[in-house]
Amino acid sequence: MILTYNLKHGNDFSAELVKAKKIADFAIRTKSNTSKDVKHIGLKSAIANQILKKYRRRGIKKSSTVKLTIPGQSIMFDVQSKMAKIPCLGLELDCKYLPAFLKIRQVEIGKDLAHLSVEMPEPVICGTTRFIGVDCNTTGHCAVVAVPHTGKIHKLGRHALHIHKKYKSIRRKLQKQGRYQLLRQMKSRERNIIQNLNHCISKKLVQIAISEKSGIRFEKLKGIRYNKKQHHSFRYSINSWSYFQLQKFTEYKARMCGIEVAHIAPAYTSQTCSKCGSLGDRDKKRFQCVKCGHADHADVNAAFNIGKPVSHCAVDYAINSMSRLHKERDLCKGSTDTPLSQSGYQTATPEMLATVEPLTL
Numbered sequence: 001m002i003l004t005y006n007l008k009h010g011n012d013f014s015a016e017l018v019k020a021k022k023i024a025d026f027a028i029r030t031k032s033n034t035s036k037d038v039k040h041i042g043l044k045s046a047i048a049n050q051i052l053k054k055y056r057r058r059g060i061k062k063s064s065t066v067k068l069t070i071p072g073q074s075i076m077f078d079v080q081s082k083m084a085k086i087p088c089l090g091l092e093l094d095c096k097y098l099p100a101f102l103k104i105r106q107v108e109i110g111k112d113l114a115h116l117s118v119e120m121p122e123p124v125i126c127g128t129t130r131f132i133g134v135d136c137n138t139t140g141h142c143a144v145v146a147v148p149h150t151g152k153i154h155k156l157g158r159h160a161l162h163i164h165k166k167y168k169s170i171r172r173k174l175q176k177q178g179r180y181q182l183l184r185q186m187k188s189r190e191r192n193i194i195q196n197l198n199h200c201i202s203k204k205l206v207q208i209a210i211s212e213k214s215g216i217r218f219e220k221l222k223g224i225r226y227n228k229k230q231h232h233s234f235r236y237s238i239n240s241w242s243y244f245q246l247q248k249f250t251e252y253k254a255r256m257c258g259i260e261v262a263h264i265a266p267a268y269t270s271q272t273c274s275k276c277g278s279l280g281d282r283d284k285k286r287f288q289c290v291k292c293g294h295a296d297h298a299d300v301n302a303a304f305n306i307g308k309p310v311s312h313c314a315v316d317y318a319i320n321s322m323s324r325l326h327k328e329r330d331l332c333k334g335s336t337d338t339p340l341s342q343s344g345y346q347t348a349t350p351e352m353l354a355t356v357e358p359l360t361l
């Protein structure tokens with residue numbers, strides 16, 4: 001698994017960055033392949049080669065902010081002092097606050113930040129039959145977490161809707177006024193705020209999963225293909241994009257802690273009663289079961305449905321759809337190799353075992 005960390009480098013590389021921009025423009029113009037052609041610009045050939053490689057690709061027509069790219073073999077890492085040395089730029093980066101990694105793949109240097117891509121050790125994912133269910137919503141809290149084996153509920157991301165509404169009105173206003181540059185700035189600011197929020201929520205989700213000793217189960221998002229690259233004509237809304245990002249962030253954070261992440265088909269999770277499994281009435285945020293009279297907040301009910309132990313046919317269905325959908329196949333192995341049996345539900349309460357009946361899919 002490769003992760004990227006941003007570090008402040010505290011040096012002034014503006015002269016080198018200007019040269020890098022020149023090389024990138026040269027690469028776009030001429031599709032040149034050798035650093036000899038750009039020797040006169042005066043950037044170190046190891047860096048020049050990387051920039052040429054990146055910008056000579058087909059389809060790149062314009063360079064905006066060009067970073068100095070240093071390949072892994074040009075970086076020396078001192079294990080004792082935890083310093084990464086880049087001799088060709090005379091730069092040292094302090095890595096003592098980074099988690100243990102195997103090696104540095106690449107460093108990209110911008111105006112203020114150095115982006116370190118490091119290879120992390122791959123922890124073993126422990127297969128589990130216990131899951132916490134996460135329901136993602138457009139209204140109310142953006143993630144509602146239910147822990148079926150303890151009955152606990154966590155509500156996360158209360159401010160997401162507020163942020164979304166605030167920026168929507170700002171965007172609309174700027175669009176009307178024709179202030180497109182500011183509009184772009186506002187869009188990226190909103191994106192940054194949501195990204196930050198998603199980092200916080202995903203971190204919290206993993207913490208909950210660790211303390212409950214269980215995996216994390218999400219609802220599969222509609223219109224998102226998990227196994228293939230998205231077609232460029234498909235533009236998902238800011239909401240689906242933000243949930244997709246939340247799932248991706250949670251996936252890699254969980255993977256680092258050896259926690260399994262699963263996706264379940266969203267068939268009836270919001271209309272089914274989490275207590276008895278029959279279909280109920282949903283009115284906005286209220287859920288009422290017709291059969292057993294169980295009443296709950298609709299998002300909480302859905303989260304319990306996502307997290308609770310599912311019946312055999314539903315498990316098969318979930319596993320099938322998972323292996324079809326999951327990008328990281330190795331992630332699924334833990335669950336597909338060990339067929340779930342009734343005895344796997346040792347931790348479930350008798351009440352829950354009663355809910356283990358085939359779902360109508």
Ligand SMILES: [Zn+2]
Pocket residue numbers: 273274275276277278289290291292293294
């Ligand atoms: Zn019911």
